[in-house]
Amino acid sequence: MRDIKRRKGSIQSTQQITKAMKLVATVKLQKSRTKAENSRLYFNLMYQTIQEMLKKSTGIRHRYLKSGDSKKKAVIVVSSNRGLAGGYNSNIIRLVTESGIPKEDALIFAIGRKGRDVIDEPLYSDAQQISKKLLAMFEKNEIGEIYLAYTAFKNTVSQIPTFLKLLPVDLAAAGPKGEVKEEKPDLLIMNYEPDEDEVLDAIIPKYVSSLIYGAFLEAVASENGARMTAMDSATNNGRDDRKTVAAVQPCASGIYHSGVDRDHRGRECHRWLKRNMSNYLADLHTCGAGGNRQHTGDRNQSA
Numbered sequence: 001m002r003d004i005k006r007r008k009g010s011i012q013s014t015q016q017i018t019k020a021m022k023l024v025a026t027v028k029l030q031k032s033r034t035k036a037e038n039s040r041l042y043f044n045l046m047y048q049t050i051q052e053m054l055k056k057s058t059g060i061r062h063r064y065l066k067s068g069d070s071k072k073k074a075v076i077v078v079s080s081n082r083g084l085a086g087g088y089n090s091n092i093i094r095l096v097t098e099s100g101i102p103k104e105d106a107l108i109f110a111i112g113r114k115g116r117d118v119i120d121e122p123l124y125s126d127a128q129q130i131s132k133k134l135l136a137m138f139e140k141n142e143i144g145e146i147y148l149a150y151t152a153f154k155n156t157v158s159q160i161p162t163f164l165k166l167l168p169v170d171l172a173a174a175g176p177k178g179e180v181k182e183e184k185p186d187l188l189i190m191n192y193e194p195d196e197d198e199v200l201d202a203i204i205p206k207y208v209s210s211l212i213y214g215a216f217l218e219a220v221a222s223e224n225g226a227r228m229t230a231m232d233s234a235t236n237n238g239r240d241d242r243k244t245v246a247a248v249q250p251c252a253s254g255i256y257h258s259g260v261d262r263d264h265r266g267r268e269c270h271r272w273l274k275r276n277m278s279n280y281l282a283d284l285h286t287c288g289a290g291g292n293r294q295h296t297g298d299r300n301q302s303a
Contacts, residue, residue, distance in 0.1 A: 015235055021084065022231035029156070029224035036153050036221040043214030050207050054169055056190035062197060064135075064204045065168050068144040071105050074134055076212060078150040078219040079112035085223055086230035088151065088159070095161040096149050107143060109134070111216070122216035124209070131209040138167055146208070150215035151222035157229050159222035164215075166208050 054065065077096055079089050096106075109130065137143045146167040152160040192199045 018231045018234040022228055022235060025224050025228035025231060029221065029228055032217070032221040032224050033153065036217040039214060039217055043210055046207060046210045050169060050203070053190050057192075057196065058189065060196050060200070062200045062204075063139060064200060067168050068138065068141040070141050070144040072107050072143045073101050073105055073145045073147060074107045074109060074137065074143045075099075075101065075147045075149055076109045076111065076130065076134075076215075078148075078215055079110060080219075080223045080226075081113040082223075082227070084230060085227040086233075088223055088226040091159075091161045092149055092151060095163050099147070099149075099163055101147075112219075122213065122220060124213050127209045127213035127216060130212055131205055135167075135205055135208065148211060148215055150219045151226075152218045153221040153225060156225045159226055162215075164211065166211060167204075169204075 054060070075096060077092060079092055083089075096108075111130075134143070134146050138146060145165065148162075148164045148166055150162055150164075152162045154160055
C-alpha cells in the first residue's frame with residue numbers, strides 16, 4: 001500500500017511539472033508563431049523572386065550560381081534549444097542523415113543548444129553573421145554547396161522537417177515549404193543595371209541571410225509547438241496512470257481489486273477470510289519437540 005501511495009505521489013508531481021511546462025510552451029508559442037507567420041510571406045517571396053530572376057537570365061556566369069571544386073557541403077542544422085520536445089530533434093537528424101550527403105563530405109553548422117550554438121531570440125544579425133561566414137568559405141572554394149535543414153511550422157501539432165539548398169541556386173528545387181510551384185511559360189528576359197555581377201553580389205547575400213533568418217523563426221515556433229504537444233501528451237498519460245494506480249488497491253486478504261470489484265470488496269474479502277481462516281487454524285498444531293512453537297503444515301506429521 002505504501003508503494004502505491006508513493007507511486008501516486010510521484011505521478012502527481014511529474015504531472016504538475018509537465019502541465020507547467022505546457023503552459024510555458026503555450027505562451028512562447030503564441031509569440032513565436034506570430035513572428036513566423038508574419039515574416040513567412042517575405043521570405044517565401046524572396047526565394048521565389050531569386051528563382052524567377054535567374055530563370056529569366058541567360059549567359060550569367062556568377063560565382064554564386066555554380067558549384068565549386070570542393071566536395072565539402074555545408075549544412076546549417078537548426079535544432080532545439082531545450083529538450084522534452086518530442087521527436088523534434090530526431091526528425092531533423094534523420095532528415096540530414098538521409099539527405100544523401102556522404103558523412104565525410106558534410107560540414108555541419110549546428111544552431112541550437114541541442115546542436116551547439118544557442119539562439120534563444122533569433123535576430124537578423126545572427127543570420128547575417130552565419131551567411132557572411134558561409135559565403136566567404138564558398139568564395140574561397142572551401143565548400144562547394146550550402147544547405148539548410150530546419151523545421152517549418154504548419155500548425156500546433158504538425159511541423160515539417162525541411163531540407164533546402166541555398167547555394168548554388170537550384171532552379172529546379174522546391175520552395176522553402178517543400179512545395180513545388182507549377183511552371184508557367186514566361187518569355188521575358190531579365191535585364192540588369194548596371195550589370196548582373198554587381199546586382200547578384202548585392203542580392204544573393206541578402207537572399208541567403210533572409211532564408212536563414214526565416215528558418216530560425218520557423219524553427220522556434222515549431223519547437224514550442226512540439227514541446228506543448230509533448231507536454232500535453234505527458235500530462236494526459238500521467239492522469240491515466242494515476243487512475244490505473246488508484247483502481248488497483250490491495251486489501252487485508254491480499255487480493256488486488258480493480259474496477260467494479262472495488263464496490264464488492266468488503267463482501268468478497270469477508271467470504272475469502274471466512275473460507276481460508278478455518279483451513280489456516282486447522283493447520284496449526286503444537287510441535288512437541290519444540291515446546292509451544294506452532295507450525296503450519298501437514299497435521300498428520302508426527303512431532
